[in-house]
Amino acid sequence: MEDKIRVLLTEEQVDQKIQELGEAISRDYAGKEVHLICVLKGGAMFTCELAKRITVPVTMDFMSVSSYGSGTESSGVVRIVKDLDEPLKDKHVLIVEDIIDSGRTLAYLIEILKQRGPSDIRLCTLLDKPERRVKKQVKVDYAGFCIPDEFVVGYGLDYNQKYRNLPYIGVVEL
Ligand SMILES: O=P(O)(O)OC[C@H]1O[C@H](OP(=O)(O)OP(=O)(O)O)[C@H](O)[C@@H]1O
C-alpha cells in the first residue's frame, strides 16, 4: 500500500538552502581544504549536493553508522557499519548529516572521530529537530532547517528504507 506523504519543504526550498550552506562553508573555510564526512546512508544525497556548491578544495570520505531499527525511534545503540577509508590527522573535518534528532548518532561519532587527531571538527546538517534532543552537548555549526517533531522522509531520509530518493522533504501520514 502507498503511504500518504505531505510536503514539508519543497525541492526549490531545499536547493536554495543547500546553495546558501555551500556559500557559507566556502567563506568560512577560505584558504583551507575541507574534508567532508558523509554519514551513510541518510547523508548521501545532501553531501553530494552540498559538495557541488563548495568552492574551496574538497575531499570526501564515507562512513556508515546505524542507530535506528525499522521504526521511527532511535534505539540508543550506535553501530559502525562501515568505517572511513582515510585518516583524519590534521584535516579540517566537516561531518555532513541529513538530520539531527536525538543527537545520539552525532554525539557518538564526534567522540570517536576527535580521537583521530583532526585539526578541527564541525557539523553540518540539512535538518535539525531541536525539540527531540537527548544529547544536549551536540553543537551544530551549519543547519539547513529547524523542523518540528514529525517523522520526515526524502532527500536521503527513509521510512523502512523507502523514500530516500524523494527530491523534497515530506512527512509520512501514519
Ligand atoms: O540524532 P539521532 O536520533 O541519532 O538520529 C539521526 C540519525 O538517524 C538516521 O540514521 P539511521 O541510523 O536511521 O541510518 P541511515 O542514515 O542509514 O538511515 C539519520 O540519518 C541520522 O544519521
Ligand code: HPA
Ligand atoms: O524524522 C526522521 N526521518 C527519518 N529518519 C530519521 N532518523 C532520525 N529522525 C528521522
Ligand SMILES: [Mg+2]
Ligand atoms: Mg543516518
